[in-house]
Amino acid sequence: MKRRTFLSTSVLAAAPPADAAPAAKPALVTRIRRLNLRHTWTTVMSSSQYRDTFFVEYSRDGITGIGEGAPIIRYQESAETNRRAIESIRAWLLEQRPEAFVPLMNQVFRRIEGQFAAKAALDIALLDWNAQKLGVPLWRMFGLDPAAAPLTTFSIGIDKAGVIRQKVREAEEFPVLKIKVGLDNDEEVIAAVRSVTKKPLRVDANEGFRTKEEAVAKINWLEKQGVEFIEQPLPAANLEDMNWIRKRVHIPVIADEACLHPQDIPRLAPYFDGVNVKVDKCGGLLEAKRMIEIARSLGLKVMLGCMVSSSVAITAAAHLSPLVDYADLDGNLLIANDPYEGVRVDRGRLILPDRPGLGLRPRPA
Numbered sequence: 001m002k003r004r005t006f007l008s009t010s011v012l013a014a015a016p017p018a019d020a021a022p023a024a025k026p027a028l029v030t031r032i033r034r035l036n037l038r039h040t041w042t043t044v045m046s047s048s049q050y051r052d053t054f055f056v057e058y059s060r061d062g063i064t065g066i067g068e069g070a071p072i073i074r075y076q077e078s079a080e081t082n083r084r085a086i087e088s089i090r091a092w093l094l095e096q097r098p099e100a101f102v103p104l105m106n107q108v109f110r111r112i113e114g115q116f117a118a119k120a121a122l123d124i125a126l127l128d129w130n131a132q133k134l135g136v137p138l139w140r141m142f143g144l145d146p147a148a149a150p151l152t153t154f155s156i157g158i159d160k161a162g163v164i165r166q167k168v169r170e171a172e173e174f175p176v177l178k179i180k181v182g183l184d185n186d187e188e189v190i191a192a193v194r195s196v197t198k199k200p201l202r203v204d205a206n207e208g209f210r211t212k213e214e215a216v217a218k219i220n221w222l223e224k225q226g227v228e229f230i231e232q233p234l235p236a237a238n239l240e241d242m243n244w245i246r247k248r249v250h251i252p253v254i255a256d257e258a259c260l261h262p263q264d265i266p267r268l269a270p271y272f273d274g275v276n277v278k279v280d281k282c283g284g285l286l287e288a289k290r291m292i293e294i295a296r297s298l299g300l301k302v303m304l305g306c307m308v309s310s311s312v313a314i315t316a317a318a319h320l321s322p323l324v325d326y327a328d329l330d331g332n333l334l335i336a337n338d339p340y341e342g343v344r345v346d347r348g349r350l351i352l353p354d355r356p357g358l359g360l361r362p363r364p365a
């Protein structure tokens, strides 16, 4: 066969049948949604009635993957800066092969500085797209056992005693509660909780204790109140006081604000019993999985936490939850206008969807 004849024949052979639909062009939609909180949410850091989170919808071959990230103000992120970050790489992104999501996300990390909630939204959308394309739930793509998903805590924000009692009653189906402490009214808050329930508690000080002596006194008092572990008693930068504290308390101390990215964990390992991994802090499920593996290799406990967000981000994190000791994935339960449903909770146990991808469905009106 002459070369010219061969080329033209092979092109003909490769051409799609005349009745096949033309390959759909990939599409990318970025959007910001305002999520309304059921209760005003107060921690040491802030008080608010709504949160704006950032969404990415990636479509190709008739499949749409959805992702969400909750921007953290402390790290100079907003839903708008998240959106600008993804829009800045739009043209490049639409030329990439989504199937190779690992090198693709590595490139995204090189192209975008900071803006980890934006990266998380994109990473989740790409993983949702890929798992749907393969026709498997995301936990299956990670090789995990959904039956190993842990209990999740339900968080009770700082509030007046009467409201706290009401929130604890509303959380009746959750066997373990997470309580925010670190303000001047910790005794009042815990007393209000204990007046209505004997459940085990986990507490988060959000860097709220002012001295190592206060931290030790509070932690030992909290242990007597049935608290299983405490998150971030001191400011993130204060590591030198952590060993002094840990020699004087018995419950595990978990790093949250001190632990943002995989490279933080080896430095923190001598000072904490565990780390709180959050998809929005680190920039997606691939980074979160890397953090879980590094923490495990250093003998640390792993908690999977979340920000206030819709079922998109919470379901995404839940797909990794069979890898961790403790889950705190209730951010979607705190909002009144969740646009989706995905992971469910049954008496505190996370129930992962068995539909392809994240397994999201629009929430019926």
Ligand code: MG
Pocket (backbone or CB within 6 Å): 204, 206, 231, 232, 256, 257, 276, 305
């Ligand atoms: Mg925390």
